[in-house]
Amino acid sequence: MRILSKKENLPVRLLAPVFLALVLVSAALAQVNVGGPTEVQDPAYPLRVRILTRNGSRGPYGIRMWGRADLFGQQEQGFDYETTCDEVLMVTHGDERYSARWKKQDKELEMLVSRVGTGKANKCVLKADLQQFVYEFERGTSGPVVTKPLAK
Numbered sequence: 001m002r003i004l005s006k007k008e009n010l011p012v013r014l015l016a017p018v019f020l021a022l023v024l025v026s027a028a029l030a031q032v033n034v035g036g037p038t039e040v041q042d043p044a045y046p047l048r049v050r051i052l053t054r055n056g057s058r059g060p061y062g063i064r065m066w067g068r069a070d071l072f073g074q075q076e077q078g079f080d081y082e083t084t085c086d087e088v089l090m091v092t093h094g095d096e097r098y099s100a101r102w103k104k105q106d107k108e109l110e111m112l113v114s115r116v117g118t119g120k121a122n123k124c125v126l127k128a129d130l131q132q133f134v135y136e137f138e139r140g141t142s143g144p145v146v147t148k149p150l151a152k
Contacts, residue, residue, distance in 0.1 A: 035087030035113035037098045038121050045099035045112055048072040049126075050092045052135050052145050065089055068135045068145055071109070071128075072097065075151055078131040085124035087113050093141075106130055 041048065053067040066082040083089070092098070100111040109128050112121040133147040 033087045034090060034116045035085070035122065035124070036090040036116060037092060037096045038112050038114045039119075041097070042099045042112055042121075045101045045110075046073065047100040047102070047109070048097035049100045049109065049111055050097055051089055052091065052137065054089055054091055056088065062086070063088060070135055071100070071130075076134050077150060078133050078135040078147065080129040080131065081109075081126040083124060083126045085113060085126075086122060087115055087124065089113065089124070090116075100126075 048071075050070045050072070051067060052069060054065055055067055056063055056065040058064075062084050064082070064084050065088065066080070069079055069081055071077050071079055089098075098111045098113065100109045102108070103110040103125055107128060109126045111124045111126060113124045114121045131147070133149055134151075135145050136148055138144050138146045
């Protein structure tokens with residue numbers, strides 16, 4: 001076995017800090033932030049959103065989420081959504097609602113998402129596909145998601 005001289009060992013010593021930096025950057029990018037509804041309804045965001053389901057996948061452009069939700073405004077209406085927000089959206093429980101407003105009427109919602117543990121709200125844009133019914137849980141607060149007709 002041959003022992004490397006200091007000159008021959010130099011590239012290995014230079015690569016170690018680079019490798020460590022790459023590992024640290026990768027770990028920082030892999031962290032996932034979770035967000036929920038803000039504590040108070042913002043008057044600039046007059047709509048309220050109840051998220052019943054959320055699915056997600058991680059790809060080269062971040063986290064992609066999709067699911068089913070209800071919009072409360074003039075009337076209650078179900079919608080399917082897709083988003084690539086910086087925070088993973090929490091499913092709402094009880095009376096929790098996200099504050100929202102239309103960014104593009106009937107197409108895109110801008111929603112306030114409070115990053116857990118910070119109390120700071122970020123904006124999140126959801127692509128919305130409005131439905132002609134409302135989503136709800138079959139057993140009230142749990143079970144499969146079913147639909148019911150819109151209120152007249």
